[in-house]
Amino acid sequence: MHNNKDLILSAPLSGPVMPLSQVPDPVFASGALGEGIAIDPTNECLYAPCAGVVVHIARTLHAVTLRADNGAEFLLHVGLDTVALAGEGFTVLVEQGERVEEGQALLRLDLDRIAQHATSLISTLVLINGDRFRSIPVAGVSSITVGQPLLHVSAVQSQTALDSSHSSTIEPARGRVRVAHSGGLHARPAALVRQTAQGFVSQSELHFAGQSSSSNSLVGLMGLGIAEQDEVEVVCLGEDSEAALLALIKALSIPSAHEQPRRPSAPVVTLNATVEEGVLQGVCASPGLVSGPLFRLHAVHLPDEPGQQVASVQHHALHTALQQVSADIQCTLHSAEQRGEDEEAAIFSTHLALLEDPGLLDAAKLAIDQGCAATHAWSQALLAQCDVLQALGKPLLAERANDLRDLRQRVLRALLGDARRLDIPIGAIVVAHELTPSDLLMLSQHAVAGLCMAAGGATSHVAILARGKGLPCVVALGSALLDQQSGKTVVLNADQGQLELTPSAQRLHHVIEHHQSQVQQRRTQQQYAHVPAMTLDGVTIEVAANVASRGDAAEAHAAGADGVGLLRTEFLFVDRNTAPDEHEQWTAYQGVLDAMGDKPVVIRTIDVGGDKQLAYLPLPAEANPVLGLRGIRLGQLRPELLDQQLRALLRVSPQQRCRILLPMVSEVDELLNIRQRLEVLSAELGIKHRAQLGVMIEVPSAALLAEQLAEHADFLSIGTNDLSQYTLAMDRDHAGLAARVDALHPALLRLIAMTCVGAARHQRWVGVCGALASDPLATAALIGLGVRELSVSPPLIGEIKARVRELNMAECQRWSQSLLGLNSAQAVRQACQRHSMPHAFVQQQQQQQQQQQQGEPPCTST
Known part of the structure; x- marks a missing residue:
């Protein structure tokens, strides 16, 4: 029942009542979704708490959103984590858009089935448009039956204009900040702002250049046109406005970890581009050199506007x-x-x-x-x-x-109902005004050779995806591109940002030969990828893979990996509302071991904190997150989280193939503390021969203490990505500095050498799991300094193994010492190039005949 904007909600379920703050789910308990109340149901039907319209039914049927006649909107959510049931145990009795009356049945519930698979049966009634309404539970109610009064809902003054229309008795929290995101407030930074704002009850807005937008609207935020280093005002109003303000200022002022160094922006459209000597000039978005027939991809055609619709x-x-x-x-x-x-x-x-x-x-x-x-x-x-x-x-x-x-x-x-059935020739070069990310995913399944667009830019999402899939791509070629006839054979020289429209027969032959040479070289490398990588003087180097899931591990095993050198476990913990339990973790880790056959697997304990936040693990804001609560430091702060992961790791079988790696260790006591915990947990689980325990060398203090760490660790693994930025004091995500964060800097090589020397004194092996391991130019230097395991991206396993087979360990040891005295990363790279090219060429010529006769893996110089 309601009076103007006031409304009394009746109970939609029977059972004990509790405040949202006591619900064992951080999203509901924190009030992030809004105010409301919870019921532990004892009946098997969900009823409408008031008259209104059903505005949404969850795809998995576990939740219904109802809009009352006064405009208040309520989410009725049955159970916790019930989305995983995929509709099992729920029968919908109404349709979306249907008007219902108070007490009308909405969902029929199979409580037994739901209880067997869900975290809890506790169900919530949440007011989701709290900017316009407030809810107060009916006093003195601890248990309720369907239809009894439950919540009093009253209207409040609109908060759409936060700085002026709210009651003067509540002052909004305000602050100004310069936007630090590369390129300004475009889609991904705007999504971060939206996600941050949704973590608070308070309403918030951004104000810039006389305009404003709710923090909840991505389009509105992007529409403000905020550039990098523009100053914006943040306005928050609500019970947690100060906390919301601080969180939003942090989100705006600290670039996201995944932001890439800025590339020169290409013009979005170059309509005045012309054909000069049969060549269209654009901008390289993804490198490569290919030839093939043009294929024009057209946008979706929208039919004429029909008449008045229902x-x-x-x-x-x-x-x-x-x-x-x-x-x-x-x-x-x-x-x-x-x-x-x-x-x-x-x-x-x-x-x-x-x-x-x-x-x-x-x-x-x-x-x-x-x-x-x-x-x-x-x-x-x-x-x-x-x-x-x-x-x-x-x-x-x-x-x-x-x-x-x-x-x-x-x-x-x-x-x-456009199924988009396209007859795309194999090896085609696809032409479009501007491709979209979903276009690219579809095209990558048709074995196309390359992409070219009249519009677009080198920083677009399509460019990012094309680079990730190794598809040559040129953008901003101009409108003349769209005049070209489908079917004609062209050359896409993405390295130079060119589309050659009239290549000669000799040019086409050269491009085809170049492509075939690359393909043959990869085939040869892959043919021997399952053979151990042994230097010319008989030293075996383990070439493992960096993976993030069982699927990755299966691909790595098929590609010839000698093991997993780094399993990142963060994929289990992010993008969810609760931490994975011990059984879920064990299942994931065991799956990776099973996928790797009889190969060893290095599993890194959770490395979150700082700039990688978890929704269910609130941490204080940090001025410099990469120097804050990260890796093992977070494990010490929340030992129950780390203990649960260690127990799951100790349960995998066989333990002899499992190697546990600790991230962000900076002193020996941190290692000793975890080793002691492992001994205790092993005794509790009755495990006598537990997994090896290793330390990740990614901060300078760990490299300097390598000998002391190696005394108590079973192995050391160098993370060159973080070690580079911490040693050089340069943020690897900083647009102006990223190019200078080079792991071949002589200071980094000295730390790597020190690590290997310290480990050797206790007969411990050293691996490298950072990006430097995947660089063939660095292979000789790393193994010469003492590295015996290289963990690389799975597609590079064959290439790195081939590079190892070209090398003589004794020569690498002598030569690598000379690198330590050089003055810069550029000087080191030049020395590596001089050492690599002639060395590989001469040895390839010398050994080809022997290998062909003996069936050994050939040298395939890169």
């Missing part, structure tokens, strides 16, 4: 299409996370957030309410926002508009 039908069509696209993106996102493709995962995580953006959804729904078809309503809403970003005159934001165009096309395909 709004309810069109709302349902749009909702269905959005759910379909959301499910597809979630599948792509999960696949990228499982493969450890962080950049790809970040792109599609942003797409998911854009798909839920209230600004876009409201615009499309309003157009439908005015009689528009769902196709045209969605198209108009997306194109209008694209125009806003394009008009800002900032190349990076204009490129981000391509993400919106991608979502426009994906949803239109779902609405139109």
Whole structure:
């Protein structure tokens, strides 16, 4: 029942009542979703707490959102972690868009089945538009039956204009900050701001250049046109406004760890480009040299605007299409996370957030309410926002508009039933005005040779994905590109940013030979990838793989890896509301060991904290996160989290193949503390022969103490990425310094040498799991300094093994010492190049005949 804007909600379930703060789930308990109350249900049906409209039913049927007649919106969520049931135990009794009366049945529940698979049956009733309403539980209620009064909901003054329309008795928290994100507040930084804001009850806005946007709208935030180093005002209003303000200032002022060094921005469109001597000039987005027939990829065609439409039908069509696209993106996102493709995962995580953006959804729904078809309503809403970003005159934001165009096309395909069946020739060079991320994923499954676009830029999401998949790509080739005839044979020289339209027969022959040589070299390397990598004088070097999942491990094993040199366990802990339990962790770790056959697996304990936050592990804001609570330091702060992981690691079988690696160790006492914990846990579990325990050398103090650490550790593994930035005092994510953070700096080589010498005094082996291990130019230097294991990206296993076989260990040991006296990383690289090329060529010629006769792996110089 309600009176104007006031409303009394009746109980939707029977059972004991508790405040949200006592719910064993941090998202509900923190109030991040809004105010409300919880019930531990004893009946098997969920009822409407008031009259209203069903505005959303979860795809997995475990939750219903209801909008009351006064505008208040409520989320009714049955159980905790019930999304994993995928609808099992739930029967929907209403339809989305249907009007219901108070007490009407919404869901039928199989409590026994739900209880067997969910974390808890505790169900929540949450007011989700707390900017307009407040809820107060009915006093003195500890247990309730369906239909009894439960919550009193009253309207409050709108907070859409936070700085002026709220009651003067509550002052908003305000602060100013310069945006530190490379390229300004484009899609991914905007998504970070949105995610941060959603962690607080307070409402927040960003103000810039006379305009403002809610922190909850990605499109609105990007539409402000905020550039790097622009100063913005942050305004927060609510009970936790001060905390929200500090968190948002941190999110704006500290670049994300995944941001890449800035590349020169390409023009978004170069319509005045011309064909000069049969060559179109653009900008390299992903290198390579290929030839093949042109294939023109056209955008989705939208039919003419139909007449007046039935709004309810069109709302349902749009909702269905959005759910379909959301499910597809979630599948792509999960696949990228499982493969450890962080950049790809970040792109599609942003797409998911854009798909839920209230600004876009409201615009499309309003157009439908005015009689528009769902196709045209969605198209108009997306194109209008694209125009806003394009008009800002900032190349990076204009490129981000391509993400919106991608979502426009994906949803239109779902609405139109466009299956996109394309007859793309194998080895084609695809031409388009501008490709989208989903286009690229589709094309990569058709074995195309390369991509070229009339528009686009080298910093676009498509460029990032093309580089990750090794597809040559040139952007900003101009409108003349679109005039070229499909089927004609061209050369895409992405290294030079050129499309050669009229290559001669000799040029085509050269390109084909070059391509075939590369393919043959990789085949030869892969043919012998499963053979141990042994130097010419008989020293075996273990070439392992860096992986992030069981799937990665299976690929690495198939590629010839001698083991896993680094399993990053963070994939189990991120993007969820609760930590994985011991059994889930054990299952994941055992799966990796099983996938590697009889090979050893190095598993690093969780390395989060600092700039890698977990939703269920709140930590204080840090001025310099990379120097804060990271790695083993966090494990010491939260020992129960580390103990649970150590128990799971001790349960894998066989223990002889498991090697536990500790990140961010800076002193011997940290190692001794964990070793003692392992002994205690091993005794509790009845384990007599436990896994080896190693230390990651990634801070200078660990390298300087290598001999002392090696006395108590079973092995040492050097993480050159972090060791580089800590030694050189340069942030490897800093746009202006990233190019100088070179692990071949002589200071880094001295620390590596010191580590190997210290380890050798206690007969411990040393590996390298950082990016330097994957650089063939560094192989001779690393093994000459004493490294005996190289953990690399799986596709490079064959190449690195081939490089090892070209080398003489004794010669490498003598030569590598000369590098320690050089003055710069550039000097070291030049010395490595001089040592590598003639050395490999001469040895290749000398040994080819012997190897062909004996069937040994040939030298394949890179």
